[in-house]
Amino acid sequence: MSKAQFTPGPWEYEEHQLSEGYSCIVYAANGMRVGTDHLGRADAALIASAPDLYEALAQIARDAPRDMDIHSAGETVENAYSRGRRTEHFRVGEIARAALAKAEPKRATQQPSEGNS
Numbered sequence: 001m002s003k004a005q006f007t008p009g010p011w012e013y014e015e016h017q018l019s020e021g022y023s024c025i026v027y028a029a030n031g032m033r034v035g036t037d038h039l040g041r042a043d044a045a046l047i048a049s050a051p052d053l054y055e056a057l058a059q060i061a062r063d064a065p066r067d068m069d070i071h072s073a074g075e076t077v078e079n080a081y082s083r084g085r086r087t088e089h090f091r092v093g094e095i096a097r098a099a100l101a102k103a104e105p106k107r108a109t110q111q112p113s114e115g116n117s
Contacts, residue, residue: 006103007034009051013044054103057096064093 007028015022024044026034035047 005105006051006054007032009055011048011051013039013041013048015041015044054100057100060096061093061100064096065090066093 007030009029011026011028011034013024013026015024022041023037024039024041025037026039026044026047028034039047
């Protein structure tokens with residue numbers, strides 16, 4: 001998995017008072033606006049924490065065993081699970097890797113050009 005290329009953190013949010021409530025805007029450390037206007041506090045706080053959450057998950061993904069780590073030790077995943085061998089660490093690593101994959105930009109799919117099959 002490649003390192004995602006997003007605006008570096010830290011990110012913070014500011015509340016702006018409106019005539020009907022408030023609106024939050026998320027900014028990067030360089031002052032660049034991240035995302036959109038008119039966010040609620042919870043969404044703004046979650047978005048602002050994205051760089052820190054990404055780094056935490058990346059560390060977990062690096063440290064947690066992978067399926068291939070178990071196989072290289074001469075065990076099947078099923079045996080490792082049934083014996084309790086690092087089961088939780090394995091699951092946590094898989095969850096972290098799946099979440100990081102969602103943070104990766106989607107690659108554009110190429111349409112076949114006419115005349116090529």
